[in-house]
Amino acid sequence: MTHFTTELLIIGGGSTGAGVAWDAALRGFKVILVERRDLTHGTTGRYHGLLHSGARYVVKDPQSAVECIHENRVLRRTHTHCIEETGGFFVVTPEDEGDYPDRFKAACDQCGVPCTEIAVAEALRREPLLNPRISRVFEVPDAAADSFLATHATAEAARRAGAQIFVYHEVIDLLTTGGEGDRRVTGARVRNVASGEELVIHADLVINASGAWAGKVAGLASISVNVIPGKGTMLALNHRIVNTVINRCKMPADGDILVPIQTVAVIGTTDERVADPEHLRIERWEVQLMLDEGEKLVPGLSRARVLRAWAGVRPLYQEGFQGESRDVTRALTLLDHRQRDGVAGLLTITGGKWTTFRLMAETTVDKACEQLGVKRPCQTAETPVPGIEQGHFWLGHRLRQV
Numbered sequence: 051m052t053h054f055t056t057e058l059l060i061i062g063g064g065s066t067g068a069g070v071a072w073d074a075a076l077r078g079f080k081v082i083l084v085e086r087r088d089l090t091h092g093t094t095g096r097y098h099g100l101l102h103s104g105a106r107y108v109v110k111d112p113q114s115a116v117e118c119i120h121e122n123r124v125l126r127r128t129h130t131h132c133i134e135e136t137g138g139f140f141v142v143t144p145e146d147e148g149d150y151p152d153r154f155k156a157a158c159d160q161c162g163v164p165c166t167e168i169a170v171a172e173a174l175r176r177e178p179l180l181n182p183r184i185s186r187v188f189e190v191p192d193a194a195a196d197s198f199l200a201t202h203a204t205a206e207a208a209r210r211a212g213a214q215i216f217v218y219h220e221v222i223d224l225l226t227t228g229g230e231g232d233r234r235v236t237g238a239r240v241r242n243v244a245s246g247e248e249l250v251i252h253a254d255l256v257i258n259a260s261g262a263w264a265g266k267v268a269g270l271a272s273i274s275v276n277v278i279p280g281k282g283t284m285l286a287l288n289h290r291i292v293n294t295v296i297n298r299c300k301m302p303a304d305g306d307i308l309v310p311i312q313t314v315a316v317i318g319t320t321d322e323r324v325a326d327p328e329h330l331r332i333e334r335w336e337v338q339l340m341l342d343e344g345e346k347l348v349p350g351l352s353r354a355r356v357l358r359a360w361a362g363v364r365p366l367y368q369e370g371f372q373g374e375s376r377d378v379t380r381a382l383t384l385l386d387h388r389q390r391d392g393v394a395g396l397l398t399i400t401g402g403k404w405t406t407f408r409l410m411a412e413t414t415v416d417k418a419c420e421q422l423g424v425k426r427p428c429q430t431a432e433t434p435v436p437g438i439e440q441g442h443f444w445l446g447h448r449l450r451q452v
């Protein structure tokens with residue numbers, strides 16, 4: 051059996067794991083990342099496509115809003131080419147009664163999310179297909195983002211800084227030493243899922259960045275982590291019917307965001323607690339709900355041809371939470387298993403958003419430095435990934451190249 055030795059072993063090749071590998075490699079750590087399929091195989095490759103301004107969460111989940119607006123600004127610098135500057139509207143439809151819009155505006159101000167109320171006529175001039183019965187419109191710095199490109203660019207930046215990335219390598223066991231009270235995770239047994247070959251990776255610290263599977267991975271060391279898997283379904287329509295991200299101005303709910311992504315528009319999403327992140331079905335009612343809700347934003351939307359429906363699972367986490375997945379915080383969570391469970395050598399990073407993956411990585415590697423007894427400042431907020439010289443993505447990008 052082949053043996054490797056590293057300082058940090060990262061489990062999971064989604065946005066979070068790639069971000070941790072990049073951050074840690076830049077800080078001079080020896081890093082190995084293992085992903086059981088391709089990079090972005092998990093939720094990162096099945097998301098809605100929105101670089102959040104944080105406005106969606108200002109009323110319900112201000113901690114997440116603050117994290118989002120901070121990272122929204124950073125990613126525009128570090129991952130410029132992965133982001134299209136669409137801007138975002140929060141619109142009040144006839145169904146959205148009450149004082150939410152005023153609370154929303156005040157909460158944006160409190161969380162530091164730039165938000166300007168604009169005239170409905172101006173919004174309709176810019177987005178002529180919007181529901182003409184909307185009564186108020188707020189403009190925020192939402193954007194569309196390509197998570198595939200961003201994760202691959204982040205992984206490439208990590209490789210250039212010295213990280214090793216093994217795709218199609220699945221962690222099948224965590225290595226532990228010690229007994230009750232002084233247990234330590236010292237690495238992992240990994241299977242190459244293409245060849246069946248097994249290898250052992252010894253590590254000073256193991257970082258569990260396996261998203262909705264984080265509970266399963268922690269379970270390999272008999273540690274209980276109750277990730278709350280919230281499934282969301284999205285539909286891609288065959289037209290880019292809007293050029294701006296359109297959100298309903300109300301408490302987050304189903305089917306209330308429409309995102310222009312390259313030549314299509316994506317309406318989403320639902321939020322349903324599921325038992326198993328592995329086996330997801332798109333239900334007929336979910337498709338109908340997306341079309342019905344989308345119709346309230348853009349009348350006629352439901353007559354567009356649906357190209358594709360897909361679903362992903364949010365890796366949500368809130369200690370002791372019992373309710374609906376919709377109500378779980380979207381803020382990031384770092385679990386230090388030495389402190390929490392008396393098992394050294396393992397950190398779990400979960401929760402958060404795609405938008406906050408860099409901050410999740412920074413938080414994790416700060417803790418890794420502390421545990422490994424070194425002081426090395428984070429560099430990712432000021433270090434661009436390969437490709438940013440292309441500038442922000444825009445629709446004519448490819449045409450210009452040919």
Ligand SMILES: Cc1cc2nc3c(=O)[nH]c(=O)nc-3n(C[C@H](O)[C@H](O)[C@H](O)COP(=O)(O)OP(=O)(O)OC[C@H]3O[C@@H](n4cnc5c(N)ncnc54)[C@H](O)[C@@H]3O)c2cc1C
Nearest residue numbers: 062064065066086092093094098100221261282362404405
């Ligand atoms: C429907 C939906 C819409 C969303 N829309 C947005 C949005 O518009 N904007 C936004 O900012 N956020 C959005 N999110 C949230 C965002 O997508 C996630 O928070 C983020 O992608 C999670 O990334 P991750 O790397 O933590 O997890 P993942 O991307 O799931 O990565 C975990 C990886 O670990 C791997 N893995 C699991 N077990 C093992 C093992 N044993 N060995 C090796 N590898 C393993 C998996 O294959 C997977 O690739 C959305 C989420 C959902 C569900």
